[in-house]
Amino acid sequence: MEDTTNQPPTADASLYNGQPTDTGPSCPSARLTSCTPSISKNKGWVSVENVPTPNKQWFVLRVSYGRILKAKTLVEAKGMVYYIPLRYKEVRKQGKKRIITKPLLPSLIFVHASAEQVETLLHNIKIVANESRALLSYYFDHTIHLQDNPNRNPPLTIQDExxxxxxxxxxxxxxxxxxxxxxxxxxxxxxxVVVTEGEFKGVHGRVARIAGQQRVIVELFDECLVATAYVPREAMKKYE
Incomplete structure (x- = not known):
């Protein structure tokens, strides 16, 4: 992702249809409901809100190496809802604090669309002469098989909640x-557990120890796990 060194220290850590998102410490607008996110203004930022949309779901798409910005541009041009999580880092240049952002998962983009829309998107992508792989491809769910073809796996989709x-x-x-x-x-x-206090309040996950610290792990699928920063035990409670 581009170097955003001219942004203030409040630069966000995600892209939602190309816009910075700000759900706040308790994520008030990222409600855990079966619904479809949309974009709305909130105190000068863009937040994630939800309205029901039939026949659409979150697809996980692979991005060929080093081409996440090109993938973003393509999906955005198609008018499709997408999500790219970013990781931000504070650095010092010439004694001044700056913020740089990088993709948290540079090989993935999450697209909210119907199966037909995604199929059309992928079929319209052509491999040019100097490229060995298509820009985007399905990330397949290797835990299940297609009913009409037991040797193939379906595209991986993520439940809204x-x-x-x-x-x-x-x-x-x-x-x-x-x-x-x-x-x-x-x-x-x-x-x-669910985190009950602090900036991660409202996040659901499982407790684990990483690099000597107690954290909460959010697992999107088998190969996609993201950890919070340190969370004290008194700031979480068991969640069934």
């Missing part, structure tokens, strides 16, 4: 929010 929780976490402006792998978690994922 799970995606809303993921957006809630990755929209928080904290440089210690990090992607993790199961190998980096020092013990088996523990209790299901």
């Amino acid at each position: 799970v995606m809303n929780n993921f957006i809630c976490l990755t929209s928080i402006k904290n440089p210690h929010i990090i992607p993790v792998t199961s190998n980096s978690i020092q013990f088996k994922l523990g209790d299901n």
Whole structure:
């Protein structure tokens, strides 16, 4: 993602249809309901709100290496709702604090659309002479198989309430929010909890220890896990 060094320290950590999003510490507009996000202004920022939309769901699409901005431009031009989580980092240049942003998951883009819309999008992408792979492709769900073809997996889709929780976490402006792998978690994922205090209030996940710190892990699917910064035990409660 581009260097946003001219932005103030409140630069956001996500892109929602190309706009910065600000759900606030308790994520009031990323409600855990079965619904479709839309964009609305809130105190000068853009927040995630929800209205029901039939026949649409969140698709996970792979982006070929180093081409996340091109993918963003293409999906945006098609008028499709998408989400790209960003990670922001504070750096100092010539003694001044600056903010730079990078994609949190540079090989993925999340698109909210109907199956027909996504199929049309992918079929219209052509591989040019100097490229070996298409810009976008399906991320397949390897846990299930197609009923009419047991040798194939369907495209991976994310339930609205799970995606809303993921957006809630990755929209928080904290440089210690990090992607993790199961190998980096020092013990088996523990209790299901909801954070009750602090900037991560409202985030649902499972307790784990990473780099010597107690954190809450949000799992979008098997290979996509994101960790909060340190969360004290008194700031969470078990969630069934």
